[in-house]
Amino acid sequence: MAFRNVMALLYFSGMGNNDDPWYNKKKAIKEGEHLEAKPCVNSLTVRNSHVLPPDTNSHGTLFGGRLMAYIDDVGAIAAARHARMPVVTASIDSxxxxxxxxxxxxxxxxxxxxWTHRTSMEVFVKAVTENLLTGDREVCTTAFLTMVAIDDDGKPTEVPPVYPESKEEKWLHEGASSRAEYRNNRRKDSKELANKFGADFPWDPTTNQKA
Incomplete structure (x- = not known):
């Protein structure tokens, strides 16, 4: 994991030359070229892993936090594959x-x-667990993530539209705008809550006096 992150930093630090496809994509956006829509399947990312003892809790099951890290990882890869730009995680639904x-x-x-909206992308993630001895498979988790494409300055940048083809893709695509509206409202509530409580140290005796 550490090696991969180091390699990613080295790669991104080299961005900005004309041989870099991400550089050329950003150049096209700045020059106002049309971004061609891509099918959902173009961004499909699949990850398979054994569940090993270091991955589990005292009950012998996968740590929830480890699974969430997997979700964020494959979601980011799918988004970057679609945008061909660096991406950051804006939100993860419940x-x-x-x-x-x-x-x-x-x-x-x-x-x-x-689904996409100018600079952001909704990514659907499904996790399936399989018993290799019996062949039994179950969906253990689903999640929606919002990823934002960024430029060299860390500012949001435009992404190509996406279009569905399969029955599953169409069903998810049709409900995406409603989910996006819900996320925007939730984000506003989160900001209000953060502003209400602030970032003071909890042991600061003046904190309670300000409340």
Missing amino acids: VDFLTPVKEGNTICLEAYVT
Whole structure:
């Protein structure tokens, strides 16, 4: 993981030359060229992993936090694959752990972009656990992530539109605008809550006096 992050930093630090496809994509955006729509399947990202003892809790099941890290990872790859730009995570919708993922089983995550809005992308992630001995498979988690494409200055930048083809993709695409509206309202509420409580140290005796 550390090696991959170092390599990513080295790669991104080299951005800005004419041989870099991401540089050329950004140049096209700045020059006002039309961004061609891409199918959802173009961003499809799949990850398979064994669930090993270091990944599990005292119950012998996968740590929820580890699964969330997997979700964020495949979601970011799918978004970058669609945008061909660096991306950051703007939000992750509520994650429901539907069934435990047991040690010795595998977990397979599938992610793809379902919808875009100028600089942001909705990414759907589905996680399936499989018992390799019996072949039993169950969906253990689903999640929606919002990823934002950024330029060299860390500012949001335009992404190509996306269009669905399969029945699943169409169903997800049709409900995306409603989910986006819900997220925007939730984000406003989160900002209001953050402003209300502030960033003071909890042990500061003056904090309660300000309330």
